[in-house]
Amino acid sequence: MTADLDLRPPDAGSVPALDVDGDLRSVLNAIAVxxxxxxxxxxxxxxxxxxxxxxxRDVALGTIMAEAMAAGPTVDVAAEAIxxxxxxxxxxxxxxxxxxxxxxxxxxxxxxxxxxxxxISTPAALVAAAAGATIIKIGSRATxxxxxxxDLAQALGLRERTTVDxxxxxxxxxxxxxxxxxxxxxxxDRLYGGRxxxxxxxxxxxxxxxxxxxxxxxxxxxxxxxxxxxxRVLARLGESSVEVIGTRLPGGLYLDExxxxxxxxxxxxxxxxxxxxxxxxxxxTPGMSLPTPxxxxxxxxxxxxxxxxxxxxxxxxxxxxxxxxxxxxxxVTQSRRRATVLAEEVLSSGAAMRLTTGA
Numbered sequence: 296m297t298a299d300l301d302l303r304p305p306d307a308g309s310v311p312a313l314d315v316d317g318d319l320r321s322v323l324n325a326i327a328v329x330x331x332x333x334x335x336x337x338x339x340x341x342x343x344x345x346x347x348x349x350x351x352r353d354v355a356l357g358t359i360m361a362e363a364m365a366a367g368p369t370v371d372v373a374a375e376a377i378x379x380x381x382x383x384x385x386x387x388x389x390x391x392x393x394x395x396x397x398x399x400x401x402x403x404x405x406x407x408x409x410x411x412x413x414x415i416s417t418p419a420a421l422v423a424a425a426a427g428a429t430i431i432k433i434g435s436r437a438t439x440x441x442x443x444x445x446d447l448a449q450a451l452g453l454r455e456r457t458t459v460d461x462x463x464x465x466x467x468x469x470x471x472x473x474x475x476x477x478x479x480x481x482x483x484d485r486l487y488g489g490r491x492x493x494x495x496x497x498x499x500x501x502x503x504x505x506x507x508x509x510x511x512x513x514x515x516x517x518x519x520x521x522x523x524x525x526x527r528v529l530a531r532l533g534e535s536s537v538e539v540i541g542t543r544l545p546g547g548l549y550l551d552e553x554x555x556x557x558x559x560x561x562x563x564x565x566x567x568x569x570x571x572x573x574x575x576x577x578x579x580t581p582g583m584s585l586p587t588p589x590x591x592x593x594x595x596x597x598x599x600x601x602x603x604x605x606x607x608x609x610x611x612x613x614x615x616x617x618x619x620x621x622x623x624x625x626x627v628t629q630s631r632r633r634a635t636v637l638a639e640e641v642l643s644s645g646a647a648m649r650l651t652t653g654a
Contacts, residue, residue, distance in 0.1 A: 316346075322336055344359065345486055356487070364494065380483050386504075389508050394429040399466065400428065400430050403516070404502060404518075405519065407438065407492060407495075409547075410550070412613070413597050414444060416444060418614045418618075425649070428621050431473075431508060432472070433503065433506045434475065436477065459507060474507070494518055502515075503529060513537045515539045523539075523562040523570065526538070526570070527569035537565070543558045555580050559577055580609070585613075597610060601642065604643055615635060
């Protein structure tokens, strides 16, 4: 005789039923059957997602982000998503910061690049500032990288600035100031930070837009081919002069900086519009490959060696290329050759290291 089967559902125990908001339910159903989702609906659904408890919030947020990226990120959807995210912390209009002799460059990036490298943008910013540029760097802790720019800044002894007056003081004294993304969007960071290891909708400008200050020009690095989308998003959300750059590596991965080889992707943005993607082949540096650290400690030591005048040749080449671009953007020189020479001289002299002890 066959034993009777117990077909009763298991006791749900402490797992409560989840009441899903109507807008979110509509979006999830649209995603499930392959229907397109518009920016207004995305915005409403994200508001609902942020009000949910974890882990349901994380699952829903990941689903929406993955679908938006798979469908191809658009300016409308990315801009709406970032605006909703920034509203969580009641973002105020950023205050302008200016300098007498150069353009102030607000430098930020998407992170989440396809390959872990030694830190590039932060040492490049220090080198450029030591060579006469005016740079405000905004960065965050590591998620997908071995060492985030905020982690590196702390290891180098750089002060994190939190107010507009502090940034202006640093810029006047040193030509450099560092801001941490998480400090200025604490609510969003609690809901979003550390959860995504690949580009998503927020990658198209959130880091720059979280800044409480604005320079004369925003230079934003994006580890994704659609640099034009980021340029237009940043312009739409208030950045008046924008350049977005990224590198498509020969293997198909992306950096949010200027690389050693591959194609430099560049787009500009201004209020009311933005240009198309410009693809510029990079001249390879013979015998060099991307410097990839094994862990955070190595990343710190390699960067300290570099700023002191030594360092790995490939790391040096990357930092020089990016520092030279910052010097051009800040208006220190109009010659790329001269900008490269200035960056090399700063690294050789150790002037960038001296800046870390004085900033």
